Amino acid sequence: MTLRWTKSAISALALAVASALPAQADVTIGYLAALSGAQADMTGEASLHAVRMAIEDFGGEVNGEKIEVLVADHLGKPDVGLGTAREWVDEKNVNLMFNVDNSAVALAVSDLIRDKNVTMMMGASNVKLINESCGPHQSMMLLDTSALARAVTLPQVEAGGDKWFFITVDYSLGHDLQAQATKAIEGAGGQVVGSVIHSPQTTDFSSFLLEAMNSGASNIGMATFGAWQNTISKQAQEFGVTASLSPFYLAITDIHSAGLDTLQNVTGTIQFYWDQNDDTRAFATRFQEGYSRPPTFTNAYAYEFTTHYLNAVKATGGTDADAIQTWLQDNPMPLINGATATIRPDGYTLRDVYSYRTKTPAESSGDWDFLEITGTVAADQIAPSLEDSACPLVTGG
Structure with a gap:
């Protein structure tokens, strides 16, 4: 018997097969971040929660298409991060590479996606990422190291803190941050009266602190972060260090871990503080419905940038990286605190930051009430100049 297939039968069969297959996401976000190690508490799972909040605010889809999130830990290792990113790009059709909160990993991934149809929003801040290693589809969510260095050091030098000693983590970020801060201070x-490099395995900073005390430093610049920063602060208290501790990446999680009494009258700058105004407090309340604490500044920018990306997908009608990046740069990004930010052609994000001092235990009204916002540092006061940029997208090179 001859078997004849009609067009309607073939269509019905194709429809049946398609419906039996798992639904494929048309918007795929690859969340590549520090999910373990010293940095994990500040970003990690908490920033992933913020990303998912932004997706939930879109109803889990954009333009009628499902949004999927892939998750992986880069372990602070460029080869691990690059391997994951390559798999996601080549096999998972990822549209957005998100967080990438390690400078060495971000530099590697930046090279990978330069000619790919992939957007990257990165929580790394190495100055190379907006200069020679800038890319046509990438945006920097943090301040770059040069802007951060000026924001933290210049007010303190002007106030008399003109002798600096650095304790620096042996990461690309640490070396770059110390170099940019030295340039700003000088x-x-x-x-700069001295410096030491600590390995990721360091747990005892006593000899480094003694060296800093003997140097006559007025300020100890902590070009490090997370658990290392907390340990330095605790041990400085034990040794009776009188020099001002000057952290570059102080989050409320660090203060909670080290204890407010350990971090007294520390001054610095921050992109977001949960108790700044009614808008930030409302967001913090929502955030805590699914997480155990208020959001850090890194969690806040995860929500802000995810929302900005999804708005770009909605507005452009797809995930084409060229169209997305143009939209991201042409449209101001709403921030949680009611302000806005803009993304430059080199990928740098122009946004105001806020100066703070840590409260005394007596001033604190309770758990997580750690900072007093003392002023605003305008974006254009600290942003690197585009005239000095080495980014080919700016220079035309």
């Missing part, structure tokens, strides 16, 4: 008339 440009303002201060000096």
